[in-house]
Amino acid sequence: MTSGFSQENGSEQRADEVWTVGQLNRRVGDMLQGQFSRIWVRGEVSNFTSAASGHWYFSIKDERAAVRAVMFRGRAQTVGFVPKAGEKFEFRATVTLYEPRGDYQLQVEAMRRAGRGDLHEAFLALKEKLAAEGLFDESLKRAITTMPRAVGVVTSLAAAALRDVLSALARRAPHVPVIIYPAPVQGMDAAGQLCQALQKAIDRNEVDTLLLVRGGGSLEDLWSFNDEALARLVASSPIPVISGVGHETDFTIADFVADLRAPTPTAAAELCCRSREGCLDAVRVLSTGLASRHARLLERAALRLDRAAALLVSPQDRLRQQGEKLNQLKQRLTRAAAHPQERRATSLAALRSRLLYAGPDLAARQQSLARSRRDLLATSRRLIERRAQRLVAARQTLQALNPRTILNRGYAIVRKDDGTIVKNALDLSVGEQLGVELDQGSVHVSVLQAHGLL
Template sequence: MQPEQEVWTVTQLNRRVGELLQGAFARVWISGEISNFTQAASGHWYFSIKDEGAMVRAVMFRGRAQAVGFVPKVGEKCEFRVSVTLYEPRGDYQVQVEALRRAGRGDLHQAFLALKEKLSAEGLFAQERKRSLPAMPRKVGVVTSLAAAALRDVLSALARRAPHVQVIIYPAPVQGPAAAGQLCQALRDAIARAEVETLLLVRGGGSLEDLWSFNDEALARVIAASPIPVVSGVGHETDFTIADFVADVRAPTPTAAAELCCRSRAACLEQLSGTTRALVVRQARLLELASLRLDRTVASLVSPQQRLRQQAEKLQGLCNRMARAATQPQAVRVARLNAATSRLARNLPAVDGMRAQLERQHIALAASMRRLLDQRGHRVAAVTQTLRALDPRNILDRGYAIVRTQDGIIVKNALDLKIGDPLGIELGKGGLQVRVLQAHGLL
């Protein structure tokens, strides 16, 4: 009886095949033509690689694709560094692309990647160092060849969109061994002359070799050091150069560079019209408010004619009073004076009576003061006699004495003393210094 064999699922089989493929093939370089190219919204690239006899599916994930520096085109021959994998859900054999370069141009592409990595490490591609473009430039400079189709595209776009913007051309070849140096010199001239507000560095599409002047390190450093914002419009939308990465703004085409550097005349006129309309509305509103304030102010004012009429009426009243006062009889005025004199006499005080009353009060005050002084003198004499009776000097004069120790303490008890203690004795007249010979208490 044969042992029962293990049964695999399709998933297990595909997984095992994928492991075998990955283990059997190291990362290799292959060459072929790109077909069925799709750039997903996620940033991943999906395409096929084919030659005359075969085709294989390929995928390049976003992180790897961003490092390529250009977007490949269908039919373009490239070289791919791949690892062999299996897409398990469908069982399809495919390759996962880690790097790619255009076929036959590996050295140039490697030089491009090396310079890109070097300048990126120095911060020349950093977004925070890039300058903003002026919104309304009056002059725009174009650095390109006089014979380039890109120049015609730029001039046509600016003439159509912004005929008010003056264009100054700084000619330089855009292809050939000496092109990079002359492009640098044209940029330096534009910076030194300082007559434009934005610089456009433009060229039409071409192969990697055709665009190589824009991958020059010296040119990249001139762009980075420029105080004037630089817009790079080199090649087609899928072409990338070092100048694109270091410029302040990258445009996909020269025409797009012209459109990005300034606002269109139509947009400016539309904004101006909108601003004018808003200004008219605002001005009308201000005039309405000013008219209302004027009406309120006028309503609160008194006209000069009305004020003169009021003053004339007041003056007429004063004149009438003066006339009436002048025509009053003299007797009436005399009677009024006599009445006022009588009222004044009645209200005057009786001075003679008050003088006699004041004299009496003065005499009474003097007598009262003498009595008070006599009383106070008797009290002072009595107190003085008491003080004299209590004066210690009077007691000493009667034969008493005050005994003090050497420290000035009055001795009250003989038993507090010791034989030989010095004492001071104060008498009624004079004093003595003695020593204790004997001490005894009360008998």
């Protein structure tokens, strides 16, 4: 009786034929992927690890069993949050087999919080839509004014977040006026009323910074801040908006479109303006610098005054000095007119002496030139010899580092279509086309499975 399994070539296995462990694991892996393609699994996250490559490794468990799972970097970046151990999620995954150990695992493609799947899916869909339109681009973010004339707060009058913001501003910057634009932050019509309050603040244009805040809560509690109309109004607001919604781990669409995201309402109040102590410190520093500069200016002015006073001469002294100088010039002119021939003879003798001293010694110059020529030839020969030795050494090093030498020993270079060299199997996707360069020629292959070290 023959086995129901088939070998890699598609023929049925004979009853007396022996399979290798690798063939068996490969066949089981194919069966698992074919039988369980893109299923949804609900369970609790445990043993979560975020690798340096960006891949997530964890286990999914319930009260009776557990299974290993992996979520590659490209999929993990689209989740929008980092799961924590003990949290329950619903995972869309493909069942695969890790052949080296014979363990089956789930390759997760998407995940959503258990019990909140529809809301989370809507959140991800809106986030992807607005990101594609460019509303999250950093180039659209407006700079936050450090010295605002006033700060506006859009939140509920009964919210604890408002008390936290007012308390932080009173402590940090009591000199900054605060204008409140009240609106409910939870409920069926909360998103619409938040838009009205924000639009009122924009139309009145009486503040330099707007704080959009509320305290923490569940996804349902924070859902008003995931409204598309509110997101577009925040993105188009001419007044910079700081979002401080929920706790540090909470993210809403308003956080992504705001000019600055604060982890908490209190943090939003601290980021909206410079503190009074900071302003006073800056004033003290500037005052000290101004006083020091003024003192240096006075010192330099006093020095210039002393120099100018020392140069002052009375008119009588100036006339006396000019008269003495005129007498000296008159005496020199008289002496020059009385002995012109002697002066010229003396000048001619001096010129003749200079000419004799400056005459070149041709024999000495020729000897020096011959020595320089011999030294130049010797130096050139030594330089050429050293360059030749370096050229030989460089040729030997180049030959040792030639990748073709490594390929000749049986190795190969694997590249993607764009020429990127493949170093990690986990960076590949099933069906991806690769080029394999050998010592003699090259081949094109397709990825059937990708396995890396866990």
